[in-house]
Each structure stands twice: as C-alpha cells, then as structure tokens.
Amino acid sequence: MTSTATTVPAAPGAPAATAASAATGASVAPSARPAPVPLADLVDAGLEVPVLGGRTVRHVNLDLAASAPALTAVAAHVGAVLPYYASVHRGTGYASQASTALLEDARVAVAGRVGARLDDLVVFTRNTTDALNLLASAVPGETVVLDIEHHANLLPWQRRGRRVVVAGPTFGATLDALAAELARRPAALLSVTGASNLTGEVLPLAELADLAHAHGARLAVDAAQLLPHRPVDLAASGIDYLAFSGHKAYAPFGAGALVGRADWLDAAPPHLAGGGAVESVTVDAAEWKTGPERHEAGTPNLIGAVALARALAELERIGEDARRAHEDALAARLHDGLAAQPGVRVLRGFDDLEDRLGIATLELERGSVGLVAAALAAEHGISVRAGRFCAHPFFDRLATRANGLRVSLGAGSSADDVDRFLDALAGLIADGPAFAYDRTPAGWCPRTDDRPRPSFA
Known part of the structure; x- marks a missing residue:
C-alpha cells in the first residue's frame, strides 16, 4: 500500500x-x-x-462521548473496596459477605439514581450494547426504532423483528411518523436514544413514553450518552427500560446496567448459561432463577457495579x-x-x-x-x-x-x-x-x- x-x-x-x-x-x-x-x-x-x-x-x-476517565471519587472508592474483593452470594468469609453486600447495595443505589419503580429489575451488564442485546432477547414481539440510533440500538433488533422509522427534519414530524408506524401495525417496544451520540440532541422522552403506551407498546431508552449529562427518572417519565454504561459515566470499570420491568426479563432465556443463574441443575435440565440473577451467570463484575453506583451518586451530588x-x-x-x-x-x-x-x-x-x-x-x-x-x-x-x-x-x-x-x-x-x-x-x-x-x- x-x-x-x-x-x-x-x-x-x-x-x-x-x-x-x-x-x-x-x-x-x-x-x-x-x-x-x-x-x-x-x-x-x-x-x-x-x-x-x-x-x-x-x-x-474531547472524546468523552466515547469513553470518560474515572471521577477521582470513584477511583478512591474502588481503591478502598479492592481489599475486600472476594466471591459473592455463597462465600461465608467476612470479605465474601462484604462483597455480597457491596454488590446488592450497588444494585439498590443504581435503581434509586435512575428513578426505578419498586418492582423494576437492575441487571448488571458489560455495557449498553450488552444491556440492549439482553433486552432484545426478552421482547415478545416487534421493535420500532429510529434511523438516528447508535448501532447498539439498531443491530440487536435485526434478529428479533425490527421496523425502522426515518426521522423527519423536526421532532414533531418524527413523532407523527412514529405514531403512524405504531398505528399501522402493533409493536411490543419502541426503542430510542435518549441523546444522539452524533449531534448531542436530547429527545423528549416523556412524550415518547406517552406515544408508545398509547399504542400498547413499551419504551426502551439507550441512555449511554444521556445519563452522564442529565438525570433520568424512569417512574416520572414513563420509561419502561433504561440501558447505560459505566465507562461513559466516569466509571470505566467494565460494567453497565439494564433497568426495567421484570415480567419480560423473568420470561426471557438466561442471557448467559452458567452458575449463579440456576436454582438446580441435572445433567439433562436446569431450573433457572428469576430476577437479576437469571441474567448474571458467572462471577459478577463487582468492582464495575460498585464504581457505577458511586459515579451516579457523585453526579447527583454535583x-x-x-x-x-x-x-x-x-x-x-x-x-x-x-x-x-x-x-x-x-x-x-x-x-x-x-x-x-x-x-x-x-x-x-x-x-x-x-x-x-x-x-x-x-x-x-x-x-x-x-x-x-x-x-x-x-x-x-x-x-x-x-x-x-x-x-x-x-x-x-x-x-x-x-x-x-x-x-x-x-x-x-x-x-x-x-x-x-x-x-x-x-x-x-x-x-x-x-x-x-x-x-x-
């Protein structure tokens, strides 16, 4: 060359x-x-x-939309937690019990920071892409998306029945196009970005939630860009599912989350098949758990979850x-x-x-x-x-x-x-x-x- x-x-x-x-x-x-x-x-x-x-x-x-460095408070918190890092959920040692408490406390903290409803699940994932792929496996029907989406909110739906609406020159025209598409044929889910990673434009999520619900659909939001900049409240806005990444929210320790309604997630196939996601196993079958553990097989990213929770707390404190x-x-x-x-x-x-x-x-x-x-x-x-x-x-x-x-x-x-x-x-x-x-x-x-x-x- x-x-x-x-x-x-x-x-x-x-x-x-x-x-x-x-x-x-x-x-x-x-x-x-x-x-x-x-x-x-x-x-x-x-x-x-x-x-x-x-x-x-x-x-x-000036490349923070791709990945952001850690907040010093997050890095200090991780340093304080690391000596206690051990197995979670089944260990009897003091460090294991401390680690279990740290993981579940992080789950509760993340739920609170994003305004989750009492019966919503918080599933820790690797990142937004992982979270949306998990959700795609759980949707009992077609998903409608806009053409403005990041690939993380375009590609997972291709295998699950996806309809793409081309956004108009105004949000008003785009809302009309979405309404027409949802009226033309029912869909289970409308999945949109909270803020464009290309233009930075913030979408009115409450309006989109009202639109989806009026047509019998749920709303999922890719909040990878939005959450580091704006608070999000699922209950107040009507959002059904929220996906986001720690590495964009000043917690680059390899964790993200999917937060939202439990029924679809409890009925979905486990995101990963392995230990921690099962009640019992025989050589021929497995009885799978419900709740977040169903989709968190294997050793969880404790440090990533703790860092994500602390980062959201720091942003709220500011x-x-x-x-x-x-x-x-x-x-x-x-x-x-x-x-x-x-x-x-x-x-x-x-x-x-x-x-x-x-x-x-x-x-x-x-x-x-x-x-x-x-x-x-x-x-x-x-x-x-x-x-x-x-x-x-x-x-x-x-x-x-x-x-x-x-x-x-x-x-x-x-x-x-x-x-x-x-x-x-x-x-x-x-x-x-x-x-x-x-x-x-x-x-x-x-x-x-x-x-x-x-x-x-």
Whole structure:
C-alpha cells in the first residue's frame, strides 16, 4: 500500500479577518460568556502527554462521548473496596459477605439514581450494547426504532423483528411518523436514544413514553450518552427500560446496567448459561432463577457495579443545575467558535430540538478529518474522534462528506479545553499540520513519531 502525506488547505471564501487570524494561529474568538472551569475532579486532570518535537503539553480530552476517565471519587472508592474483593452470594468469609453486600447495595443505589419503580429489575451488564442485546432477547414481539440510533440500538433488533422509522427534519414530524408506524401495525417496544451520540440532541422522552403506551407498546431508552449529562427518572417519565454504561459515566470499570420491568426479563432465556443463574441443575435440565440473577451467570463484575453506583451518586451530588449550567456554557463557547471558523459545518438532526449535550460533530469543506484528528493529538495533545461514530445511517443522511470530526465535553472540561481546540483547528485548517503524516491501514499516523510510550505500554 502506498502511503500519502498531505495537509489540510484553508477553506475558500473565508472572511479576511477570520482567515488572517487563523493563518497566524490567533484564537477564533469564543463567546464572551464567563469561562467555565472543570466541574468535577477526574483522574486525568493535569495529565501531561508528549507531542511531536519532544515537548509535553496538558492533555485535552474531547472524546468523552466515547469513553470518560474515572471521577477521582470513584477511583478512591474502588481503591478502598479492592481489599475486600472476594466471591459473592455463597462465600461465608467476612470479605465474601462484604462483597455480597457491596454488590446488592450497588444494585439498590443504581435503581434509586435512575428513578426505578419498586418492582423494576437492575441487571448488571458489560455495557449498553450488552444491556440492549439482553433486552432484545426478552421482547415478545416487534421493535420500532429510529434511523438516528447508535448501532447498539439498531443491530440487536435485526434478529428479533425490527421496523425502522426515518426521522423527519423536526421532532414533531418524527413523532407523527412514529405514531403512524405504531398505528399501522402493533409493536411490543419502541426503542430510542435518549441523546444522539452524533449531534448531542436530547429527545423528549416523556412524550415518547406517552406515544408508545398509547399504542400498547413499551419504551426502551439507550441512555449511554444521556445519563452522564442529565438525570433520568424512569417512574416520572414513563420509561419502561433504561440501558447505560459505566465507562461513559466516569466509571470505566467494565460494567453497565439494564433497568426495567421484570415480567419480560423473568420470561426471557438466561442471557448467559452458567452458575449463579440456576436454582438446580441435572445433567439433562436446569431450573433457572428469576430476577437479576437469571441474567448474571458467572462471577459478577463487582468492582464495575460498585464504581457505577458511586459515579451516579457523585453526579447527583454535583447537582442537575450545576451540571447543566456548566455544560451549556461550554457548548455555547464551542458552537460560537465553530460558527466563526470558515469551512466548518456542524451537523444537526432536528430543527426544533434546542436541548443538546456538549457534543458537536463537524465536517470540513476541504481536507481530511482523519488527518486533522491525528494532528490534533500528535501536535497539540487534543483527543477527538473521526469517523461515523457507530451511527452510520444517521451520519450518512446528515453529512455531505465521508467522515466527521466529533468533539465531546463533560464534567471535567473547561473553557481552556474548548479554546485550545478552536485555536488548533483554526491553525490546521489555515496552514495544515506542521509534520508529515502517512495514511496507513490504521489511519493517519506521523511519518516520524518521536513520542515516547508510557512505561507500562
């Protein structure tokens, strides 16, 4: 394969003042609003990373929609729990009994943090994808989904009878299209994202719950993106099932959860066949448990469950108002800066949804977003993501280019993070990277990479 070195040229038609500031590396002026500081302490705060040329800089993590580092409170809690880690549910030792209590306390805590009803189940899973695959095995009928979904909420339903509704340009039109589809033929479940991982737009979940219930269906919500940013209350909103991941909610210890109504889950085949999920076993048959244990065979991820519960508690402690004000200010700063940058288009799915998370997916008029993402990391210490973000149908409908560049903010983000990104992006669009890059099967890579690996790598 022949490798190619390239640069990103300046976009044509730029206003003279903006083009000049980009060419000199000057900041594209962000909003004049107050400059937010990090709202929460994360374990990566102050992390220094190497960049090309032998320097180190403070890492700017703007890829939080993919995975978020642990809250320091979560990491400290995990450290305190680890000495007590042992078998759960059947051990008689002190550590085993402590571990059993930690797991079941985490289950109760997670239920409370998401407003579960008293008879809802909390099943600990690996992540949102795992949770939705479990739910797919339990649905007694067809599932209706939108084309805006992450693959985790598209692919599990393919084998179980799935109908896809193409979202309209407004949420109002989309609601009408869903209503028409549910009226055309009954469905057991409507499954939607709580917030798009592509555009950050937040869907009105109570309205969707009312719509589903009016047509005899239940509502499932993929809350992987929503829950780290907004509180969710199943009972108050009418959501029947909620799926989410710890690794997006500042608890990257390998656990997620499915929370929701017990009847379908108790009737479903066990998610995994193995010890812990059975009442009794013979060589020819098994009597399976009901409740969360039915789907949690094998040794559970105790540390992941404990970390997830603690992360949700920390987010609640920070408070909804503080989290919302912090993120809104940062998102406004980001979007103001992107609007002033020539050759940049930010993707939107709905004309009438104003509530959106601190997520922006943009495409460039010219050049490769993959190269820009590589140069942001290698030359500026800024982590973003390039691609179609496991939402291919939605991206392909909205975008005019093959790939986009996604910037995502969180509780540990600051105004300086946003400004560094905007400055670096302006310079890369105006002048291109300062170093040569090759396009390889692994993506764009510096032709000569002098960045040392961490000692543990």
